[in-house]
Amino acid sequence: MSSGGGTSTFVIRWINFLTSLLAMGVVGFGVWMSTHHDNCRKSLTLPVICLGAVIFLVSIIGFLGAWKNNTILLWIYLVFLCVILIAILVFTVLAFIVTNNGSGHDIAGLRYKEYELNDYSSWFLKQLNNSHNWNHLKSCLVKSEDCNNLSKNYKTLKQFKLAKLSPIEAGCCRPPSECGYPAVNASHYDLSFHPMSSNKDCRLYKNSKSIKCYNCDSCKAGVAQYMKTEWRVVAIFNVILFIVLSIVYFVGCCARRNASRDNSKV
Template identity: 85%
Template sequence: MPTPGNGSIILVGVHLLRYKEYQLQDYSSWFLKQLNNTHNWERLKSCLVKSDDCNNLSRKYRTLKQYKQAKLTPIEAGCCRPPSECGYPAINASYYDLSFHPISSNKDCKVYKNSKAIKCYNCDSFKAGVAQYMKTEWRVVAIFNVVLFVVLSIIYFVGCCARRNAARSLSKV
């Protein structure tokens, strides 16, 4: 049976969910220190709350079946729904039946609310989703920077060779 967090299909009740669940302990202590810094987190969180990603899920996925088969982004998987281990049944893409008592001791189960302003914005799963998103984006930026460095190095090398050849040509005259 797959465990949450390994990216496999997870069986919850009789529903198959297709998303990866992210855990804070999967990230480096330095990264977590930056993410758990209250000032940094509040700025990040306010931007993400304003982005309305969670509130647009019900428009993006018209039916519960579409939602359950969707490949959610790390942020959608971390903040727009409670962790699957809570066992809350989904009513639609942005609303869960919270009348059930959580089957897990995960504190995120108690923090999650259906309110558009609350969702799981204070959950560790949200921080983990943001961490995964940033890790992915940073990787893209790092690759771009390496390619840019190589291109600039080649241009510099060609420029140096051209200058040396020009100096040699002038000295022969």
């Protein structure tokens, strides 16, 4: 075997060995999520487990192909890896397109921003305005205790006004500032005042722990901002993963080519 062929197969062998260990960690994390999270987050476990399983399978094929210097296995490995690269690229491009729109609005006297649903992409609007999707998300928000924890985290009204709330806390746990409802504390507003705005969210907000502003467009906008942030993180991670896997793919091509050359000499 040529020195180039030996180097490429050695590198692809060890890269895929380490990748297979990483994949087992991903599968283990998915299993852990399924046993330590509620039904709302369990929906994330299947994709995590499947992703880990696919990476593990491809890594094993690549490792065996490089170890045995087997052209067929290396071809299968490269085809699978190419499909994964295309899938990552498509998802990443779509993620950047979907999260391109939408940002918060500064409110005088507040350290956090408020969000408007119509600022976000049509994809977010379609998903969040779907009653089935939103009812599921709303049940998760009620169970999350985010709104209930505000009164525990901010004992005084001054602390609450100086707080830097998350998009979900700002949109789902309180009425929009334009409503003009005076805050009694971090979890209670004086709703006896006539709202200063015609925004329907002003009428939908209730102090009840199970209602709050969970039916408001401002809550949907807060969720959209949260999803946008999460998707951006995933998209950036995918860019890094795409670059790494592209290098692995290139090394795999070299290993496959050298394996074919060595087999033709036999």
